[in-house]
Amino acid sequence: MKLVKEIFEEPEVANSFLIETFDELAVSARTSSRLRYHQILLFERGTGPLTIDNNTFEISDHCVFLMSKGQVLTFNSIRDTDGYKISFGDCFWEKAPQSASNCKAVLFNNTNANHQLQLSPAEFSELSFLFRALYTEYGAKYYINQRDALAAYLKIIMIKLANVKLTEEATFDSQDYLLYRNFMELLSSRYRSHHSVSQYATMLNITARGLSELCKRCSGLGAKELINGQIIAEAKRQLQFSAAIYWHYPVLTKTLTL
Numbered sequence: 048m049k050l051v052k053e054i055f056e057e058p059e060v061a062n063s064f065l066i067e068t069f070d071e072l073a074v075s076a077r078t079s080s081r082l083r084y085h086q087i088l089l090f091e092r093g094t095g096p097l098t099i100d101n102n103t104f105e106i107s108d109h110c111v112f113l114m115s116k117g118q119v120l121t122f123n124s125i126r127d128t129d130g131y132k133i134s135f136g137d138c139f140w141e142k143a144p145q146s147a148s149n150c151k152a153v154l155f156n157n158t159n160a161n162h163q164l165q166l167s168p169a170e171f172s173e174l175s176f177l178f179r180a181l182y183t184e185y186g187a188k189y190y191i192n193q194r195d196a197l198a199a200y201l202k203i204i205m206i207k208l209a210n211v212k213l214t215e216e217a218t219f220d221s222q223d224y225l226l227y228r229n230f231m232e233l234l235s236s237r238y239r240s241h242h243s244v245s246q247y248a249t250m251l252n253i254t255a256r257g258l259s260e261l262c263k264r265c266s267g268l269g270a271k272e273l274i275n276g277q278i279i280a281e282a283k284r285q286l287q288f289s290a291a292i293y294w295h296y297p298v299l300t301k302t303l304t305l
Contacts, residue, residue, distance in 0.1 A: 058083075062139060063137075064185075065084075065132075065134045065135075066178075066185045067131070079098075080119070080120050080121075082114055082117060082118050083134075083136070084134040084136045085113075085134070085137075085155050086114045087111065087133040089174060090107070091130045091171075093106045093107075093125055093128035093129065094125070095124055096125075097112065097121070098123060099118055100118055100119055100280060106128070111162075111163070113155060113164070113208070116137075131178045133181070133204075135201060139194075154208055154209055177200065177204050181197065184197055223261055227265040227266070229251060230261075230273075233247055235277075242278065243274075244259060244271050244274065
């Protein structure tokens with residue numbers, strides 16, 4: 048169990064979007080933060096453990112971590128790191144075209160998965176280029192459509208990452224997986240009020256048994272297990288974080304005027 052004083056409240060960022068390099072991050076050993084925003088971490092190189100909620104992963108070169116808002120992230124004495132961190136809120140994501148929504152669902156709607164993606168050399172080269180371009184655009188002098196340009200870069204990054212994720216899951220029938228993603232999107236937004244398989248099955252126009260079998264094929268877990276897992280994971284985060292003393296950081300001040 049982490050000491051109370053070790054959990055921090057992640058600072059707000061202007062316009063719900065931020066990209067920074069690891070060199071700019073003030074990360075100390077055993078720093079834990081409850082995330083206000085979805086995060087993407089691209090490690091160009093690095094070693095050491097990283098914990099998301101209660102699950103610990105080993106950092107390696109050319110890997111990506113995907114985290115949803117509300118999760119607790121802990122850096123455990125990571126070393127020799129280069130890379131980027133993107134933070135974005137749902138209100139910023141709305142700037143991205145609707146066609147990219149399924150990519151966000153693939154990557155962020157199952158908060159229990161704590162996605163870690165290992166990139167191939169070609170995937171890393173392409174994504175590293177996109178992250179650098181987004182970082183350069185973020186630091187450029189403000190112009191009237193800058194926020195749209197940032198959202199477009201983020202959309203491309205999300206599409207590329209979703210393709211990496213789907214390549215790992217290429218054995219799934221496309222129609223099955225589309226329905227599974229729709230279920231996960233509903234679960235992400237309604238798990239506080241909808242706790243039964245039949246409620247989600249009705250919204251998806253499928254039988255409860257059919258939904259459970261679908262989830263089993265796509266994730267290895269039944270629909271009820273996924274629902275309970277979402278509820279339990281959030282309860283654990285609430286218990287962990289509500290016990291913490293909030294340490295407030297100043298709001299980051301880069302402003303992109305609408």
